[in-house]
Amino acid sequence: xxxxxxxxxxxxxxxxxxxxxxxxxxxxxxxxxxxxxxxxxxxxxxxxxxxxxxxxxxxxxxxxxxxxxxxxxxxxxxxxxxxxxxxxxxxxxxxxxxxxxxxxxxxxxxxxxxxxxxxxxxxxxxxxxxxxxxxxxxxxxxxxxxxxxxxxxxxxxxxxxxxxxxxxxxxxxxxxxxxxxxxxxxxxxxxxxxxxxxxxxxxxxxxxxxxxxxxxxxxxxxxxxxxxxxxxxxxxxxxxxxxxxxxxxxxxxxxxxxxxxxxxxxxxxxxxxxxxxxxxxxxxxxxxxxxxxxxxxxxxxxxxxxxxxxxxxxxxxxxxxxxxxxxxxxxxxxxxxxxxxxxxxxxxxxxxxxxxxxxxxxxxxxxxxxxxxxxxxxxxxxxxxxxxxxxxxxxxxxxxxxxxxxxxxxxxxxxxxxxxxxxxxxxxxxxxxxxxxxxxxxxxxxxxxxxxxxxxxxxxxxxxxxxxxxxxxxxxxxxxxxxxxxxxxxxxxxxxxxxxxxxxxxxxxxxxxxxxxxxxxxxxxxxxxxxxxxxxxxxxxxxxxxxxxxxxxxxxxxxxxxxxxxxxxxxxxxxxxxxxxxxxxxxxxxxxxxxxxxxxxxxxxxxxxxxxxxxxxxxxxxxxxxxxxxxxxxxxxxxxxxxxxxxxxxxxxxxxxxxxxxxxxxxxxxxxxxxxxxx
Numbered sequence: 001x002x003x004x005x006x007x008x009x010x011x012x013x014x015x016x017x018x019x020x021x022x023x024x025x026x027x028x029x030x031x032x033x034x035x036x037x038x039x040x041x042x043x044x045x046x047x048x049x050x051x052x053x054x055x056x057x058x059x060x061x062x063x064x065x066x067x068x069x070x071x072x073x074x075x076x077x078x079x080x081x082x083x084x085x086x087x088x089x090x091x092x093x094x095x096x097x098x099x100x101x102x103x104x105x106x107x108x109x110x111x112x113x114x115x116x117x118x119x120x121x122x123x124x125x126x127x128x129x130x131x132x133x134x135x136x137x138x139x140x141x142x143x144x145x146x147x148x149x150x151x152x153x154x155x156x157x158x159x160x161x162x163x164x165x166x167x168x169x170x171x172x173x174x175x176x177x178x179x180x181x182x183x184x185x186x187x188x189x190x191x192x193x194x195x196x197x198x199x200x201x202x203x204x205x206x207x208x209x210x211x212x213x214x215x216x217x218x219x220x221x222x223x224x225x226x227x228x229x230x231x232x233x234x235x236x237x238x239x240x241x242x243x244x245x246x247x248x249x250x251x252x253x254x255x256x257x258x259x260x261x262x263x264x265x266x267x268x269x270x271x272x273x274x275x276x277x278x279x280x281x282x283x284x285x286x287x288x289x290x291x292x293x294x295x296x297x298x299x300x301x302x303x304x305x306x307x308x309x310x311x312x313x314x315x316x317x318x319x320x321x322x323x324x325x326x327x328x329x330x331x332x333x334x335x336x337x338x339x340x341x342x343x344x345x346x347x348x349x350x351x352x353x354x355x356x357x358x359x360x361x362x363x364x365x366x367x368x369x370x371x372x373x374x375x376x377x378x379x380x381x382x383x384x385x386x387x388x389x390x391x392x393x394x395x396x397x398x399x400x401x402x403x404x405x406x407x408x409x410x411x412x413x414x415x416x417x418x419x420x421x422x423x424x425x426x427x428x429x430x431x432x433x434x435x436x437x438x439x440x441x442x443x444x445x446x447x448x449x450x451x452x453x454x455x456x457x458x459x460x461x462x463x464x465x466x467x468x469x470x471x472x473x474x475x476x477x478x479x480x481x482x483x484x485x486x487x488x489x490x491x492x493x494x495x496x497x498x499x500x501x502x503x504x505x506x507x508x509x510x511x512x513x514x515x516x517x518x519x520x521x522x523x524x525x526x527x528x529x530x531x532x533x534x535x536x537x538x539x540x541x542x543x544x545x546x547x548x549x550x551x552x553x554x555x556x557x558x559x560x561x562x563x564x565x566x567x568x569x570x571x572x573x574x575x576x577x578x579x580x581x582x583x584x585x586x587x588x589x590x591x592x593x594x595x596x597x598x599x600x601x602x603x604x605x606x607x608x609x610x611x612x613x614x615x616x617x618x619x620x621x622x623x624x625x626x627x628x629x630x631x632x633x634x635x636x637x638x639x640x641x642x643x644x645x646x647x648x649x650x651x652x653x654x655x656x657x658x659x660x661x662x663x664x665x666x667x668x669x670x671x672x673x674x675x676x677x678x679x
Contacts (some may be wrong), residue, residue, distance in 0.1 A: 361434050
């Protein structure tokens with residue numbers, strides 16, 4: 001039996017990891033106090049970075065604290081003075097281990113430590129504000145965050161963005177993304193000798209690919225096939241615009257006599273009633289500004305599900321108005337005339353994809369949620385920890401896209417028919433239409449478009465694969481939310497999450513995000529299910545949603561006839577026969593297509609960590625860690641299902657396999673990291 005008069009003294013090892021960011025180190029003196037239960041604490045201990053004069057960025061340091069009277073640390077107190085050059089200091093994590101082997105814990109800090117301020121952290125650092133031991137510290141942190149994360153509308157009509165990039169949103173030193181350097185590198189390749197002169201033939205276009213930097217796209221024959229053109233609506237980059245046709249578009253000049261041959265003998269009324277007719281109406285393109293000398297369409301297209309289940313184009317009208325020079329093109333038209341009509345439709349579809357589906361309402365719309373999260377949720381808040389891995393580098397990526405891709409003469413401005421001004425118009429036109437509870441919620445969006453039923457649309461990879469992961473995310477979020485909110489009342493009394501919720505649908509002119517369709521009542525969450533829906537939408541959009549509009553870009557855009565981002569000349573105004581030469585004259589010139597291939601390759605890159613495997617993980621609370629493990633296991637099952645599906649699919653669709661879906665809207669620098677071996 002232990003002698004009760006014997007005082008056991010413990011020795012602790014402390015591992016401190018600094019952030020991998022500019023100015024993250026400190027040359028100040030660092031002090032720690034370890035707190036136990038019942039007001040026990042160690043004297044302030046000055047710690048030194050062993051063998052270094054300062055705590056440098058991206059490094060892990062260890063030191064010991066001896067003669068501690070208590071076995072477990074309940075609170076870590078840490079601060080630095082203002083000695084030396086660097087007054088602030090970024091800590092990622094602090095791990096404390098009782099060297100007797102009886103106890104250890106992680107204190108996830110992930111904060112900038114201001115000099116001469118005493119910070120206190122609990123193990124795992126997770127709590128709701130009503131349970132916060134250090135409310136003054138967290139209030140001060142949020143006040144500081146609000147000075148850094150300010151709502152702004154960087155361009156008229158755009159969703160909310162941050163007015164300046166906070167230092168925490170800049171790329172770390174281990175993760176750099178510079179499209180200009182990448183473009184220069186790609187242009188240095190010998191392959192560019194193939195981009196001189198005019199296109200001579202289709203075979204000439206197909207000869208530009210290699211097995212190195214620019215492999216042959218997955219399918220270079222979509223432009224020739226109606227079946228593949230129809231399938232492009234369901235496994236392409238813009239798969240969330242087609243909808244079941246319930247009423248014939250009044251702006252489309254079609255009738256039964258014209259359409260019956262392409263509806264397998266059905267009348268238009270019967271085809272619509274039997275749920276076999278689909279429509280895409282790009283009226284949002286009507287009157288949009290284009291680059292000088294470049295035209296674009298605002299097409300309407302009808303599609304029909306044949307008896308064999310294939311959904312194929314039945315009619316294409318390239319403009320919204322009825323006029324003699326705006327005919328309805330049909331599959332019975334001359335071969336290259338029909339192909340050219342499909343290409344002009346796809347060119348308009350590409351504008352909608354890049355500016356609305358991708359940049360505006362995946363990338364930029366999510367930036368507002370990032371800002372609101374930092375302004376209203378303490379980093380100790382469990383919902384902050386849930387969302388933060390999915391926001392990694394999103395703001396910096398967005399600002400790279402806006403200023404390097406959309407600037408005058410930038411890569412997207414030069415390679416899309418509407419250019420930066422028309423693209424900004426498209427984003428502004430769509431913003432009042434976007435709803436979180438429909439556009440941002442996959443099952444609701446499928447229902448709204450009438451395409452959720454496999455009997456109606458048999459082959460829809462973007463629906464079927466995405467739903468598996470959406471449901472896995474919702475299950476994960478549901479378990480996580482219920483862990484911290486034992487009842488709806490706990491949620492209602494969470495001041496931080498309610499403040500966050502208020503800003504989501506508060507009008508932009510009143511200082512909010514102006515998001516429509518946010519579940520809740522009078523600017524508040526009243527049920528946990530409402531919170532689960534919003535969080536699921538955010539995580540899904542930042543991961544699966546972004547992958548669906550991003551990862552296939554090279555495969556779609558890299559072959560100019562399949563999915564042209566701009567076309568030369570005028571859209572066809574009659575049904576006169578065209579030739580292969582007309583097709584070659586319409587596509588990008590060689591030099592312009594070089595830019596398209598380079599940009600689409602860069603934008604299609606994926607970060608190295610798959611969904612659920614977080615590069616920066618804020619969750620250390622053991623029950624929440626277990627929920628994360630269950631999430632990864634469920635994603636593994638989803639991945640196995642999708643891999644099996646792709647073994648039997650006529651056209652494999654690997655883009656929404658969770659094993660290749662990034663956690664956030666971010667792009668890796670793999671091209672540059674591999675450049676030494678490539679050259």
